Amino acid sequence: MLKKLFCVLIIIVVLAKKHQATDYDQYDYDWLTAKPRPESSTPSSTKSPDDDDVIVDQLDNRKAVNSEISGGFSNEKSFSCPHAKPMLHTGESVAQLSPEDIRIVGAMGDSLASGRGLWPFTDVEFRGAAFPIGGDANMDGLVTLPNILSQFVPNLEGISHGMGSKSALPDYQFNVAEIGAETEDLPQQALELVHRIQRYVGRTLKNKWALITIVTGSEEFCEKCEPPSRTSIRRALGVLRRGLPKALIVLLGPVHVASTYRQNINLMRPRCKCLEKMTGSNYRKLFDVWKTYFVDLENEFNTDNGTFGVLSIPSLAIHSRNPQSLLVPGKPLLNRKGHSYAAKWLWNRLIAGPNYNISLIALSEDTYYCPSLGCPYIRTVQNFKSCTIITEEEWRKQTIIAKEHKTGKEARQEVIRTNLAGVIAVILGLSMLSVLIFGTYFYCHGLKATKGRFDFGQTTTELESEQQEEK
Numbered sequence: 001m002l003k004k005l006f007c008v009l010i011i012i013v014v015l016a017k018k019h020q021a022t023d024y025d026q027y028d029y030d031w032l033t034a035k036p037r038p039e040s041s042t043p044s045s046t047k048s049p050d051d052d053d054v055i056v057d058q059l060d061n062r063k064a065v066n067s068e069i070s071g072g073f074s075n076e077k078s079f080s081c082p083h084a085k086p087m088l089h090t091g092e093s094v095a096q097l098s099p100e101d102i103r104i105v106g107a108m109g110d111s112l113a114s115g116r117g118l119w120p121f122t123d124v125e126f127r128g129a130a131f132p133i134g135g136d137a138n139m140d141g142l143v144t145l146p147n148i149l150s151q152f153v154p155n156l157e158g159i160s161h162g163m164g165s166k167s168a169l170p171d172y173q174f175n176v177a178e179i180g181a182e183t184e185d186l187p188q189q190a191l192e193l194v195h196r197i198q199r200y201v202g203r204t205l206k207n208k209w210a211l212i213t214i215v216t217g218s219e220e221f222c223e224k225c226e227p228p229s230r231t232s233i234r235r236a237l238g239v240l241r242r243g244l245p246k247a248l249i250v251l252l253g254p255v256h257v258a259s260t261y262r263q264n265i266n267l268m269r270p271r272c273k274c275l276e277k278m279t280g281s282n283y284r285k286l287f288d289v290w291k292t293y294f295v296d297l298e299n300e301f302n303t304d305n306g307t308f309g310v311l312s313i314p315s316l317a318i319h320s321r322n323p324q325s326l327l328v329p330g331k332p333l334l335n336r337k338g339h340s341y342a343a344k345w346l347w348n349r350l351i352a353g354p355n356y357n358i359s360l361i362a363l364s365e366d367t368y369y370c371p372s373l374g375c376p377y378i379r380t381v382q383n384f385k386s387c388t389i390i391t392e393e394e395w396r397k398q399t400i401i402a403k404e405h406k407t408g409k410e411a412r413q414e415v416i417r418t419n420l421a422g423v424i425a426v427i428l429g430l431s432m433l434s435v436l437i438f439g440t441y442f443y444c445h446g447l448k449a450t451k452g453r454f455d456f457g458q459t460t461t462e463l464e465s466e467q468q469e470e471k
Helices: 002-023 145-149 183-207 218-224 230-243 273-277 280-300 336-355 392-405 408-418 420-448 460-470
Strands: 102-109 209-215 247-252 255-259 308-313 316-320
Touching: 102 145, 102 183, 145 209, 145 336, 183 209, 183 230, 218 273, 230 247, 230 280, 230 308, 247 280, 247 336, 280 308, 308 336, 316 336
Parallel strands: 102 209, 209 247, 247 308, 255 316
Antiparallel strands: none
């Protein structure tokens, strides 16, 4: 009898565990009938094409040359990435922007950038832990983009610390994201961000590179199921371009959270009322509009050798064997673990470029990438097709040769450009000297005059005297 009861208990426990495994992901494969596939496996080919929300492999089909990864690190102790400086000349343009050139970080957008949901069971904004801008703890205690970046360059400006709204925390924390913000709110956020940076960085801003992450779309995409405001995004990028002389803007689209085994199914959809009602084909059409707008704006705001660039990433696509462990219960928000995954994914995407294919890696096991030796820069539109490396010594020689070849009018223009402040000072000095000399001359001449400047002809007394003499 006891043996039978013991067997029944074992069966109940086993069934309960299997049931619990299927509960966490209603879109995942059937744990009872299918064999677990390896981490890098692709979704089943037997399902209907309309079951897919998006094809993850096609989120960004561009390619980047020289994208081989030179190595990686998993924590501060294992960091061993080679430094580009001072051997290589970097930071001359967006095409040659190294992680070591970044001095300022900033963030705009919605709840993901403000850190909502990171403090359990509350709506408090934990900005110090938000993946694009948080700086609390260090990389080993808290994975964020600035904490990873700090392995290459210390003392970043603009990092967020602590909890609270953007108005509750100091302005020298360059995080202007707000809960529920939509693309229409981005121009105002851009104005505030530029004002903060110009105020606290000051005159040195012209010599410092800024990395600004715009995290937008997750809440708007979820709540409204509508295309973004293309005009508002363009205006926001225009404000940033006018206000920041050296900046790379990362335009990051809606979050896509998926099971490792079914990466084309977005687990955010059941948490969004309007998205949940959509068919897979309608969802893909809506996402394609977001993607098209992002890419068009990227093309509009990029130049070959400029110091302002836009890198559009249509979707932040992360996955896990247990994807529900990345989400805040009942809300379309990432929790602490989700933000850690997002930070790692975004960093590796910036270093590897569009070739970073999430269907081929396991985020939990992947390392943080070191820049490629063939292209030791952040992968931007400007260096996708061609990546040029130049040493500091070669750059100096080229600069000297270029100056020697400039003659006549070009030489005079170059002198004026490089000494503009001095030229203006000389002009103002000569102007003041001229005013002083001529003013003194006319003043002294006026003292010797016997008539006022408004006296013309003879006075009445003089005329009467002449008439009496004639009589």
